[in-house]
Amino acid sequence: MHTFIKMTVASIALAAGPALAQEIELPRSMLWATYDVGSSGYAEASAIADAFGREYGTRVRIMPSGTSIGRLLPLKTGRVQYGWLANELFFATEGLYDFAAREWGPQDLRVVAGRPSTFGMAVAKNAGIENLSDIAGKRVPRIKANPSINIKVEALLAFGGLTWDDVEVVEVPSYGAALKALVDGQVDVAGSTPTASTLYEMESSSRGLDWAPMPADNAEGWEAIKSVASFFAPATATQGAGITEDDPAQIFAVRYPMITVYANADEEEVYNFTKALDETYDIYSNATKATSKWKLSEAGTTPADAPFHPGAIRYLIEIGVWTEADSAWNDARLERLETVQGVWDEAVEAALDAGIADKEWPAFWADYKAEALK
Template sequence: MHLKLTTALTAAVLSLVTALPARAGDAELPRSLLWATYDVGSSGYVEASAIADAFAKEYGTRVRIMPSGTSIGRLLPLKTGRVQYGWLANELYFATEALYDFAAPEWGPQDLRIVAGRPSTFGMAVAADSGIASIADIRGKRVPRIKANPSINIKVEAMLAFAGLTWDDVEVVEVPSYGAALKAVVDGQADVAGSTPTAATLYELESSPRGILWAPLPKENAEGWDALTSVADFFAPATATKGAGISEDNPANIFAVRYPMITVYADSDEDEVYNFIKALDETFEIYKGATAATPAWSLAEAGRSPADAPFHPGAIRYLREIGVWIDEDQAWNDKRLARLQKVMSTWEAASEAALDQNVAAKDWPAFWEDYRSTALN
């Protein structure tokens, strides 16, 4: 009887321990997490893996990563609750604005919030043996276009516009994912690809017989930048000094973005988000040397505005505590949140108008585009 009682008590204690959140320092995390990221070979996947490893070491939290090469593939599991955090790129902006794939009736503006977003750069990676020295030289060359990935495609479209080019001026190579786009350049099936400079696959290109260059976007070219930002106005000139084929002595003139941005829905529990960003901060010393990009996950950089969506209250609470979030950030956040709420109310009004006017499902995208343009601009 004593043995049975001891066994039962032991089992009860083990069950309780398993149910409790992992704890180290002040941050508390659940025993397991599931994250959606860009596909294998992307810098976002590598960085998420490094941070997941740090969470495992510090808190005993087991993180599973679901990679996907498409915007819908990363956001759908977040929307359905299958994953708790999405590591997103500019599809976050498109999802909040109900643009491109997110203009579909089953999507619409998504009420998303940022936890943190690493400052990043993006440019046109060029196979050195392709004879391309400028954006203008891409005319007639093979350029990947990724299915269901407006985040990458809009960046490529904007860079082409820098030299007065469009998709009609290049040989489009349709690919299923971001990773496939980069691999196509390595394998000789494409000549260029839009990418963040720290993507793992680009180091493979750098060391391959093809080699790597970056098509420059010189900031003094005002006409080029006017054309680029007419496609997407959230890009700005930047000089990259880290990445494949890039160094302090050989910088690249490309543009600035935030990627990846750790993202949740607005209704995510404030305390859970607070503990997540605290854990991100507490484990920084463990993962900061994982790649050339991971030092930028310091919250002094990754916890500031602007970004592609408003920040979550749980994140803001922690950022205020550590002195990162200031009145300037709050003012930006209030304005961005008001914009998102306006887009959401406009979507509702457009949906009612479409119903009153018997707009067919096939005509909805054009109807929403016109309604949105009038109401929001």
């Protein structure tokens, strides 16, 4: 367990002072875990990897995976150095879903940077769907072992007064497979970021592409979303497949992808990575319609799904991005994470004393955590 340390802008800036002029030093090779091929996260990671190679000679290999465990496990074992994650980052720090298993539990993860993003329900124009409530009875993909996407889709359904029981669930193996199923006509809708490359194929197909609207003034719909998860907010997307400045999409805001490391990642390495991300911005910023959002004045701010790493914070302070408000948020998020880790340790001991079997553990943990964190 890591001791909680309050981190202020002033204290970190003082410690970082002598490093202001340091040259960027990156490993000769790196391995990154991302969402699968066809996702916007994969495309963005590829563009930034190419920029790192061109500027610093660093060879980056990308390991795509369609599941949360598939992205987190190689980060946990040290096989990859950086994970490009979505809300599985939040679930992992809280010990939820797949991470409620005894071999996982609350993970001590940290954010390096997280691109502001949006997410909504992409719909086929010929499916007769005008609003989220119209999805009742329609074919909706649910991704195996991917709670990050599934909880977003669940929230979208809730906005329309629906649950998984109100639709025809189509099980798919990955996020990329869900989008491909939409293009191929195997499903009627798919939850997605608007900039996923596969959706541009859908936009130009005979089926067409639209986005089910989520008006910010629909109080009932947004209250329903909060019953599923609390980290969504209204947003207006003006870029992406099927979206223009004149025809924006009313959907919700998230951070995706979030570049992630474990807390014990070397501070100097993370500092250099963050600086490289900043200094190669002009190389990759126009690579996709989303990569311009990796400007650290946007991607290096709170909130995010986990606390920020000290190496990233140090550089963000140097360039004037990190504020006292960011520090206050980060301190609170660190404190929350340490609290959940402590509750997990207590629950493990209590379960051993009570003889709780592995199959009973997830329900035991959920009840124990809810009671402890009241």
